[in-house]
Every structure is written in C-alpha cells, then in structure tokens.
Amino acid sequence: MKAVIITQPGGPEVLQVQERPVPVAGPGQVLIRVAAAGINRPDVAQRKGKYPAPPDVPPDIAGLEVAGVVEACGPGASRWQAGDKVCALAGGGGYAQYAAVDERHCLPVPEGWSFEEAASLPETVFTVWHNVFQRGGLRSKENFLVHGGSSGIGITAIQLAKARGARVFATAGTEEKCLACEELGAEKCINYKLSDFEDSLMKVGLDVILDMVGGDYIPKNLRLLRPDGRLVFINAMNGGKGGFDALDLMRRRLTLTGSTLRPRDADFKAALAADVEKNVWPVIAAGEFRSVVYKVFDMENAPAAHALMESSEHIGKIVLRME
Numbered sequence: 001m002k003a004v005i006i007t008q009p010g011g012p013e014v015l016q017v018q019e020r021p022v023p024v025a026g027p028g029q030v031l032i033r034v035a036a037a038g039i040n041r042p043d044v045a046q047r048k049g050k051y052p053a054p055p056d057v058p059p060d061i062a063g064l065e066v067a068g069v070v071e072a073c074g075p076g077a078s079r080w081q082a083g084d085k086v087c088a089l090a091g092g093g094g095y096a097q098y099a100a101v102d103e104r105h106c107l108p109v110p111e112g113w114s115f116e117e118a119a120s121l122p123e124t125v126f127t128v129w130h131n132v133f134q135r136g137g138l139r140s141k142e143n144f145l146v147h148g149g150s151s152g153i154g155i156t157a158i159q160l161a162k163a164r165g166a167r168v169f170a171t172a173g174t175e176e177k178c179l180a181c182e183e184l185g186a187e188k189c190i191n192y193k194l195s196d197f198e199d200s201l202m203k204v205g206l207d208v209i210l211d212m213v214g215g216d217y218i219p220k221n222l223r224l225l226r227p228d229g230r231l232v233f234i235n236a237m238n239g240g241k242g243g244f245d246a247l248d249l250m251r252r253r254l255t256l257t258g259s260t261l262r263p264r265d266a267d268f269k270a271a272l273a274a275d276v277e278k279n280v281w282p283v284i285a286a287g288e289f290r291s292v293v294y295k296v297f298d299m300e301n302a303p304a305a306h307a308l309m310e311s312s313e314h315i316g317k318i319v320l321r322m323e
Contacts, residue, residue, distance in 0.1 A: 003096035009049030025074030035115035063094020104270035117291035140165030150177035218242025233258030292316030
C-alpha cells in the first residue's frame with residue numbers, strides 16, 4: 001500500500017509517499033480501506049518529533065481519523081462486515097491506504113455524507129463530546145465559549161453546543177472566520193486581533209470555556225466564569241502556565257480540568273464512541289450539524305496540507321484523499 005511517511009522530524013517537506021505492507025487486522029480489529037483521512041494539529045506535532053505515536057501504531061505514519069470501507073475483520077470482530085462504510089478514531093497510521101482499527105472505535109458514515117466529510121468527524125467530535133459535555137457538563141441554556149472557533153474543534157464545538165441548547169460564543173483571528181463562526185451558530189465571535197475577548201464578554205458571564213490556547217488566556221478565562229463555571233483545556237499553544245487565585249476558585253466553586261485523547265486506553269475510547277453514536281449521530285441525522293471541509297488534498301500533496309494547517313488560514317477541516 002501507499003502511505004505518507006514521516007521520513008525524519010522536521011517541516012512539511014519531510015512527508016513522502018512510500019510503499020508499506022498492508023496491516024493485518026488483529027483480534028477485535030477491522031481493516032479499513034481508507035478513502036480519506038482528517039488532518040489535525042497532533043499530526044503536525046508528531047511530524048516535528050514532539051508527539052510520539054503509541055507503541056501499537058506505526059511510528060512514522062500520522063493520522064488520527066479515517067473514513068473508508070471495511071476490507072476484512074479480525075478474530076472476534078463482529079459488529080462490522082466487509083463492505084461497510086465507516087469512519088474511525090485511530091491512534092495513528094491514518095495517512096495510508098489501509099489502516100487496522102479497533103472495531104469499537106468505528107462509527108457508520110452518516111447517510112448522504114462523503115468519505116471526505118466523514119473523515120473530518122472522529123477526532124474532533126470525540127474530543128469535543130468528552131471535554132465540553134462529559135467533563136465540562138455543558139447544559140441547555142448555559143453560556144459557552146470556545147477559543148479558535150474556526151478550527152476543526154471550534155466548528156464542532158459551536159454546532160454541538162448550539163444543538164444542545166446552549167448560548168455559544170467564540171474567538172477567531174479574522175473577520176471572515178468570525179462570520180463563519182456566527183453562521184454556524186455562535187451568537188457572537190470576537191476577533192481577538194481587534195478586541196479583547198475578556199472585555200467583550202465580561203457582561204455575559206460564562207459557564208463553560210473550551211481553551212486550546214493557555215498562557216495569558218488562563219486568568220482571562222477564569223475571570224469570565226460564573227460561579228460553578230468550568231474551564232476545560234485541550235491544548236496550550238501559548239504555554240501551560242498561567243496564574244490564578246486559589247481562594248477565588250474556592251469562593252466561586254470553579255472547576256479546572258482538561259484531557260488528551262490519544263493516550264487513553266482502548267476501552268475508554270470504545271465507551272466514548274458508544275456515547276458519541278448515541279448522542280451526536282442523531283444530531284447529524286437531524287441536519288443540525290454539518291461538515292465544514294476547507295480543502296481536500298491528494299496524499300502526494302500532504303506537505304502542502306500540513307503547511308496549510310500550520311498557517312491557520314483555513315476554516316474547518318483539512319482532509320487527505322487516499323484513493
């Protein structure tokens with residue numbers, strides 16, 4: 001099979017298409033003939049040598065989410081059959097024409113969705129569902145803020161929070177991105193290059209904030225939270241350290257939490273997949289959530305896809321086509 005290989009740690013140019021053996025579906029796994037793979041920032045970190053792959057996936061093939069057709073089922077795998085169209089969360093190895101994935105981490109491709117659209121779902125939907133709704137406990141009529149609203153995570157969080165009845169706010173870096181966030185359901189999106197988001201939202205008060213920035217955003221986020229508010233971290237692009245007053249947290253009963261998805265064990269991801277299928281797939285079927293694919297690249301153009309990801313010019317998801 002062909003796969004996009006990280007030939008050495010470095011810039012986008014280190015990605016090269018090479019031949020690799022087709023993986024074999026192990027116990028409880030399915031072999032997927034990959035049609036498309038979503039690109040995520042952890043892939044960029046892995047390419048740079050800063051986010052090593054787990055021991056059970058290829059160390060030199062990135063890719064955390066795929067969509068395609070089940071080619072074969074390993075011993076004990078019983079839910080899927082050859083020919084089924086699925087999208088899946090992978091620990092890695094998604095930038096390839098075939099990938100072996102735990103069958104419990106697969107979900108059906110939504111009706112009427114292309115493989116490119118379906119490949120944009122697993123990593124972002126699983127991450128948002130766990131952090132915003134399971135950890136953050138966002139409820140109907142609460143106020144929610146997501147930073148990086150035009151990112152893959154952002155567009156997912158905006159739509160799901162809106163569908164669950166929350167008031168949604170976002171930040172983004174251009175007027176075009178802010179407009180896109182508002183069209184997806186954000187009540188207001190603040191261009192952080194033109195306005196201070198804390199000043200803009202101080203009178204609103206927030207119940208849940210999803211933050212991927214960290215650094216100097218941390219004290220601002222905390223000041224914006226209502227009593228019993230929850231601040232959830234999924235990244236810290238500006239650094240993980242930020243000052244806060246523990247007495248203030250105690251007085252207002254604030255919760256600080258966060259998570260990373262890739263290192264979690266297979267059983268956790270299986271339970272999360274089941275919860276996502278139960279709660280998110282009906283939202284998709286009802287037409288309350290849509291895929292926002294910014295650009296699709298052929299696998300030979302993976303370097304250009306990564307360069308686009310790093311530029312942050314995109315709105316929504318970037319996808320690699322494998323077929």
